[in-house]
Amino acid sequence: MLYPKSLNTVIEQLQKLPGVGQKTAERYALSLLNFELEDVNALKDAIESVKLNIRYCEQCGNLTETQKCSICEDTQRDQSIICIVGQTTDAIAMEKTASYNGLYHVLNGLISPSKGILPDDLNIESLKHRLTDEYLKEIIIATNLTIEGDTTSLYLSKLINSLNPNIIVSRIAQGLPVGGHLDYADDLTIIKALEGRNKIL
């Protein structure tokens, strides 16, 4: 016995979502049968709408429904500082801390030759235009502290320096996380924490 055709189809389609296999897709599909019709319609409309309406902000590469994202449009934010991140989700993680009030630049990827992702594949062209902005004073590179993130950081710092040497370029600090234990930390993290030590007295 197989599932009826339309159930099989939705199980197949749901498996296109990341990390969803046969069992999970079956579970989702069977749960749809218990949805109210209006809930099913709300879900399918939302799926269609996100594909049709979401685009990249033409200034910073963030996700938006308008030409510019809400952060680029916000004149209350500090226009003199740009934080470069790999993904929209990274910018959201920063925003949740409520400790940064500048602008962002979302690369939508990180340089990774092994995955075939080169600088040309990233949202760097529009960054070059932003470097000529007279208000801009500092760029914080907040790409992940991974090989890809470090490679991207190195590439960008050289690029920024060559195009506008007056801009201060910084990188987020490496060290032990808050609540971290020295005896559980890896060697490289301890080395970075030592290198980045701060004078306290």
Added chain:
Amino acid sequence: MLYPKSLNTVIEQLQKLPGVGQKTAERYALSLLNFELEDVNALKDAIESVKLNIRYCEQCGNLTETQKCSICEDTQRDQSIICIVGQTTDAIAMEKTASYNGLYHVLNGLISPSKGILPDDLNIESLKHRLTDEYLKEIIIATNLTIEGDTTSLYLSKLINSLNPNIIVSRIAQGLPVGGHLDYADDLTIIKALEGRNKIL
């Protein structure tokens, strides 16, 4: 910064799926942005179609797109035996073994007073009609070997016996699973395996 509106909406909607929280919904939603438009359409059409087209088989309660499910329609199957299961997925698990060729009856639930599920909430009325079928000889109760499954089994065996005492009623065997180790098995399983021991010589 929040996600754009349509992204927030789809994240909210996706959380109605079982076991999907904020993070998973975000992951699914962001992956939709990388879908081809035709894939997005295929997904939303499949979701709509499963809700509109799937119904319960009027004979056995299985999921189907027609009045009767493919198993009830299949005249090659043994009409003298019915296997009672809790869910469609249980019937599918049985079908995958290719060791059973009779009919099914899907209760779409198990008796569970603590969850407020009583016999009247299950697909039992149509089972009563089937008990009058002249071809029917045996009923196998294959509900889960849990308290709910056992309660349902007890209730059904009494019901079947009161309505048609000529039908043989059996329950699937309890014991150690294939490959099971005695020293890892729980007490109750070992007791049931002892009680259900089979003579081999």
